[in-house]
Amino acid sequence: MEKVLSLLMLWGVLASAAIMLLGGVIYLFHHAGGVPGDHVFRGEPQDLRDPFMILKSAAEMHTRSVIQLGVVVLLLNPFFRVILAFFGYLKERDFAYLGVSGFLIAILIYSFFA
């Protein structure tokens, strides 16, 4: 299980880095001369907050959404880590840790919708 997990972690982070880099480079190519706007907190717009809307607008090649998709892939990495562990423990019939990983999945899902 450790071997599979470590591969998942490594490739997951590389995939998200590649997506972010792609989106970021294209974004900067178009907006290099723009004014940076992170000094005042406004909160990002809805299409950069909702994973499904991010996916949809990334598919339309809105570059900020492409970067955000990379962020979502990055953020899902630990989630998949826990899911993989859950199935690993299921296979090993390790019921105590099946419960532990089940709890972690539940709290992560809860937090995604909180």
Added chain:
Amino acid sequence: MNELEFDLLVAAASVLAGFIGSLIGLGGGMIIVPVLVVFLGIDIRYAMGAALASVIATSSGAGAAYLRDGVSNMRIGMFLCVATTTGAVAGAWLSGVLNATVLSLIFGVVLLVSAGLSLRSKEDVDTSEAPIDPIAAKLRLNGSFPDGGGERFYRVQGVPGGFAMMFVAGILSGLLGIGSGAFKVLAMDQIMHIPFKVSTATSNFMIGVTAAASVGIYMGRGYFDPVLVFPVALGVLVGAFAGARLLPLISTRLLKWIFLVAISLVGCQMIAKGLGVDL
């Protein structure tokens, strides 16, 4: 300064933060947040969002290697994540209630404490013959790791205390967008007497899962600005990777002290910012 120059500056600062972070054993998130806030004038909530993403990136990258080499203990990690994720959800919620100045203040204090913690001795207690803790036995937390050619065994102690400390670490992670690795390692090596190497490796695994518990809340509140996240996350990742590679090659004692002093000053500046004093 235009967007391109700004992003390049942020990326350069992030590479440096990741590098220094891996050199002195503090996470890159811990260093990049004050840099973004104090020197680049970015709102702390955007800085926290970007830092949280970088924390997951480095945890996944470094954690993968530790896991492959059998240093981290997955049972310990998974079990303690129950405490850290629960704490993180509470902390992330709290971050929306407190205002930016209070967050800066808390961040400064946590930064100073973490810097102090990185100075303590890394001597391990030998627990291979220690009495078996009934909770640790029931959860099968005891284990071994490859150390200098042989396997070294350890028996985990003080599970309830460590669990409680992990809850605190989780709150800090959610509240400030950091990995709070210093506190996780503290819980494991000081309270639970887990060997330092295993503690840091397992902490690395846990940090990503803990951070994931704040992600939904941060995203829902719009803390993730993609244009800031991408140079920070990529920069810290590259810096941390370079740091880990160069670590065995450079003499770190002096460097470590210089950076620790610098970071402590930045921590004081965050506190000053929180108190509304201009330094």
